[in-house]
Amino acid sequence: xxxxxxxxxxxxxxxxxxxxxxxxxxxxxxxxxxxxxxxxxxxxxxxxxxxxxxxxxxxxxxxxxxxxxxxxxxxxxxxxxxxxxxxxxxxxxxxxxxxxxxxxxxxxxxxxxxxxxxxxxxxxxxxxxxxxxxxxxxxxxxxxxxxxxxxxxxxxxxxxxxxxxxxxxxxxxxxxxxxxxxxxxxxxxxxxxxxxxxxxxxxxxxxxxxxxxxxxxxxxxxxxxxxxxxxxxxxxxxxxxxxxxxxxxxxxxxxxxxxxxxxxxxxxxxxxxxxxxxxxxxxxxxxxxxxxxxxxxxxxxxxxxxxxxxxxxxxxxxxxxxxxxxxxxxxxxxxxxxxxxxxxxxxx
Numbered sequence: 001x002x003x004x005x006x007x008x009x010x011x012x013x014x015x016x017x018x019x020x021x022x023x024x025x026x027x028x029x030x031x032x033x034x035x036x037x038x039x040x041x042x043x044x045x046x047x048x049x050x051x052x053x054x055x056x057x058x059x060x061x062x063x064x065x066x067x068x069x070x071x072x073x074x075x076x077x078x079x080x081x082x083x084x085x086x087x088x089x090x091x092x093x094x095x096x097x098x099x100x101x102x103x104x105x106x107x108x109x110x111x112x113x114x115x116x117x118x119x120x121x122x123x124x125x126x127x128x129x130x131x132x133x134x135x136x137x138x139x140x141x142x143x144x145x146x147x148x149x150x151x152x153x154x155x156x157x158x159x160x161x162x163x164x165x166x167x168x169x170x171x172x173x174x175x176x177x178x179x180x181x182x183x184x185x186x187x188x189x190x191x192x193x194x195x196x197x198x199x200x201x202x203x204x205x206x207x208x209x210x211x212x213x214x215x216x217x218x219x220x221x222x223x224x225x226x227x228x229x230x231x232x233x234x235x236x237x238x239x240x241x242x243x244x245x246x247x248x249x250x251x252x253x254x255x256x257x258x259x260x261x262x263x264x265x266x267x268x269x270x271x272x273x274x275x276x277x278x279x280x281x282x283x284x285x286x287x288x289x290x291x292x293x294x295x296x297x298x299x300x301x302x303x304x305x306x307x308x309x310x311x312x313x314x315x316x317x318x319x320x321x322x323x324x325x326x327x328x329x330x331x332x333x334x335x336x337x338x339x340x341x342x343x344x345x346x347x348x
Contacts, residue, residue, distance in 0.1 A: 008031075032047055037069075051079070056081055063081060076123060081095075158311060163190045167309050168308045170289075171311045173313030199242045200241065201244050214233065222269065233279055241279050243284070246285050246289075247289060264277055290303070
């Protein structure tokens with residue numbers, strides 16, 4: 001991050017406060033400290049920190065109550081709970097109340113650094129999404145997707161709903177309707193937002209290399225395999241794998257792909273061990289997959305596995321009321337890119 005993040009520590013143990021403050025300041029953060037919940041809430045209101053590290057056990061107002069107040073003050077502030085052995089159950093309850101995660105005492109320096117970085121990144125992304133919504137709300141935008149048509153408003157609502165699930169999604173629509181933008185927005189709104197978003201054009205993968213690219217391969221698995229290679233599923237682990245032109249997966253590889261979706265495991269080409277993966281799959285196509293099934297070009301069981309939720313994007317010709325909003329957004333983007341003044345379009 002280009003500027004120092006502002007962190008707030010709330011803990012009644014002075015030794016822990018001093019230790020954590022020193023560790024976090026050494027990482028380049030500005031650190032505020034409070035020894036009780038009341039003082040911490042005051043600092044939350046006056047300083048608006050980017051991240052709060054909050055002890056569960058506090059004198060007076062306990063950590064869970066402080067968390068509720070922080071969420072009321074500003075729901076965009078991320079909170080990491082600090083917990084001792086025996087209070088893990090309360091930490092899990094805190095996550096359900098909106099905390100980002102928890103750290104168990106004694107706190108490991110590497111784990112502290114990693115979790116703070118992830119929480120700050122999540123907060124940064126959330127603020128950026130809010131900024132985008134505010135920036136383009138007058139032109140009916142949702143993240144990078146723009147449209148005021150009633151059908152687009154329905155799609156925005158559906159995106160918000162499905163982004164909070166791990167359901168596999170199939171995005172359909174003609175070329176140029178914004179399928180990848182929708183996939184990116186789903187990822188950015190999801191709990192996986194701090195992990196990779198890996199876009200893959202299935203039509204661009206040669207048939208003989210499909211398994212190697214998607215699943216990975218061991219060194220020496222075939223001629224030219226001079227080194228071990230991670231597949232797209234592993235590269236997207238914990239995040240989102242976007243498979244565009246899903247209809248172009250070779251028919252002979254579709255059964256293996258289906259098995260990965262069902263078992264969440266991949267096996268390298270030339271390997272024996274199976275590797276567990278945790279990936280959310282979003283697929284897209286401009287073809288009618290039901291027709292492809294009738295023509296024996298696509299497996300029916302794979303179609304139903306992918307089509308848990310369908311988002312069908314209308315072409316621009318069916319939402320002409322969006323043309324002025326799109327034109328205005330494109331001109332505004334060009335003005336920023338080329339550092340030129342921008343004037344709004346008139347109705348003519």
